[in-house]
Amino acid sequence: MADVAAYAGVGMITVSRVLREPHRVSETLRRIVNDAIRELNYVPNLSARALASTRSGVIGALVPSLTQVVFADVLRGIYDGVDGTELQIQVGNTRYDPLEEERLVGLFLRQKPSAMIVSGINQTAQARRMLEQAGCPVVQIMDLSPDPIDRIIGFSHEDAGRRMTEHLIDQGYTRIAFLSGWMNSRSAGRRGGYQKALEAAGLDRPGLIHSISESSLRHLLDKVNPATGRPMLEFATPALGRELFRRALAADPALDAVFCNNDILALGVLFECLQRGIRVPEDMGIAGFNDLDFMEAAEPSLSSVRTHRYRVGHSAVAAIREQLAGRSPGPRILDVGTEVMTRRSTARATRRT
Amino acid sequence: MADVAAYAGVGMITVSRVLREPHRVSETLRRIVNDAIRELNYVPNLSARALASTRSGVIGALVPSLTQVVFADVLRGIYDGVDGTELQIQVGNTRYDPLEEERLVGLFLRQKPSAMIVSGINQTAQARRMLEQAGCPVVQIMDLSPDPIDRIIGFSHEDAGRRMTEHLIDQGYTRIAFLSGWMNSRSAGRRGGYQKALEAAGLDRPGLIHSISESSLRHLLDKVNPATGRPMLEFATPALGRELFRRALAADPALDAVFCNNDILALGVLFECLQRGIRVPEDMGIAGFNDLDFMEAAEPSLSSVRTHRYRVGHSAVAAIREQLAGRSPGPRILDVGTEVMTRRSTARATRRT
């Protein structure tokens, strides 16, 4: 940078300003400096900038999984949100482990991030404290809470679960199972909504909920990271959906619908029905959650709850950018909502949708 | 850090050493310093470290997509690879655009990364030059090349495409279509293998290849990033698979098998067959590529080519770590191979697999 300044015949600070706040430098000098930069092929050193300014320009984003489509979509929204900005994204994979999340929060905070994005509302007390004192914008995503750390963008899983269940009840299904892989707090929210809807309709009964314990899940898919020895949990395969469905059917042969905690499980249920000759939606209603691409294209098309993952990620970054720019970042609690997509797989009542 | 040094009654450098190369500090001092660190709640400043050492500890990873399962798996392997290390991952999304990749290469290199991981072998000349002069390990992934920038880990798409096609031919299919979304160089490799196999068997004929132009793809899914105005290309939905299959069938009603460039398309083809009452595998063989979870669980189970995405990401980081540690990082060209998974969807010959 000193070279550029010398070459352009100005002070270093002017070069610095041209780079960061061009509008504060006179038109002429700006051009001269820019030419010098190009001529000398100068590239600024981000570490030095971060050190001197004590702002790294990094947004830390902690997600529970990199592979689940849901969070891949969120990440895409986040990356698109910083597109064309100086901001960088630093992703951390918590693997659905609050302690790992806590560790990563600490790790990320060392870098004096410009902002933090964390998934859900189940941070450890320690993690929450660190985030509260981080002195940077913090956005929780993919859930709602009346008491966010700083700011939260997501939707109500309980509400979504309730509405989909009401749709199933509305279609005349009466013995509706709930299928899920390993439960996290968001899955539990969905299940809670399901239960409330059943209770309200007087349709709740024992033995309808089928999920899988962490231990048996590991057994089912015991891949282990060779480096760390940690399990690489892969929830929600179609094979697991088939398995859970078989179990649910064994527990209640009169079952007439399943609400799956996610679409992948629902796809497995569909395949199991195909193999057994169970007619969908006549003999069995199938509903999923998230509304991935294949739900609409399936045969029969599968009902699901559409969630706005991309938008959540994108909005989180948008709010952060506003806040960083000193503008109003919008409400502390932002509900992006969900939509029940009713399709053939639950169209038992004559009115097909 | 000065505080810690004072508190412990040692020089700053000793604190620094305790943090980075503990084995070079005497047992006693190490304990004293560690206690001081804990007492004072000291956290090192990564920017300062990066500036002073001119090594950032960041591995830049450029992938064409964050949402495609293939690259999500690769990323998971990469993240798992640095687990428990001081290394950090910085991901860039090139969106299958070589120019964007070039831009990101330049951007990332400014940060003096400890290593770079880039996808495929189609870097622009400029990007390639920058990477060659980066002075850090560079690993290309997910393809093979006799002339890697530095080091390459992947598999032969052409070979994989050829072997799957040979399997189809072996099962007695004679009019085999190739379906793909937007083509990239790896898709093209698969298609090349497919064509060679067909030619070798004298089964090639015009009108068997159905892919989709970028323009019509955009038209099909014209979501645009509101921030940048760039299209958010989502290749390979099941709906696209159904569409391409219909087109292929219209072009050749006697079609008896399809080799899909990826599993998602294959899933769409299966659903289209279900709807039309086309029997699989008797009337129509279906094969995909990547062997995602649902292929095995589908009804009928779907044949595919298993690729080792996670291992590719993990091996890339492993090689980088070896190289950074000054040890032998293994061969410059590492072929992790592929496996043709033959399942019911292509089991036309009596021998079911």
Added chain:
DNA sequence: CTGTTAGCGCCTTCAT
């Protein structure tokens, strides 16, 4: 094995 002396490259404060 430990400490001292100099920066790493940039941004801040204060002048002008």
Added chain:
DNA sequence: ATGAAGGCGCTAACAG
């Protein structure tokens, strides 16, 4: 609107 010092927190050399 521009410039001159000083320091951000740490590590590289070298010295002891």
